[in-house]
Amino acid sequence: MCVCHRRTFRELMDLVLDRGGMSCEELVREGYCGGGCGMCVPYVKKMLATGETAFAPGDWVIRERTDG
Numbered sequence: 001m002c003v004c005h006r007r008t009f010r011e012l013m014d015l016v017l018d019r020g021g022m023s024c025e026e027l028v029r030e031g032y033c034g035g036g037c038g039m040c041v042p043y044v045k046k047m048l049a050t051g052e053t054a055f056a057p058g059d060w061v062i063r064e065r066t067d068g
């Protein structure tokens with residue numbers, strides 16, 4: 001969730017799908033997420049790359065370190 005903009009990753013992903021695709025930079029520039037503290041940005045990028053919309057804190061970072 002982007003806490004600063006009060007939007008869940010599911011809401012952001014639905015927006016991206018409705019628009020036929022958006023980059024993280026477009027989401028930030030258009031004010032949907034990422035323009036506050038920026039903590040959601042790595043998760044938004046992961047969401048856009050994988051389609052996942054739920055993340056445990058640090059989960060994908062730990063997975064990437066142990067998979068490689």
Ligand code: FES
Nearest residue numbers: 004036037038040
């Ligand atoms: S959580 Fe998204 S900008 Fe702060």
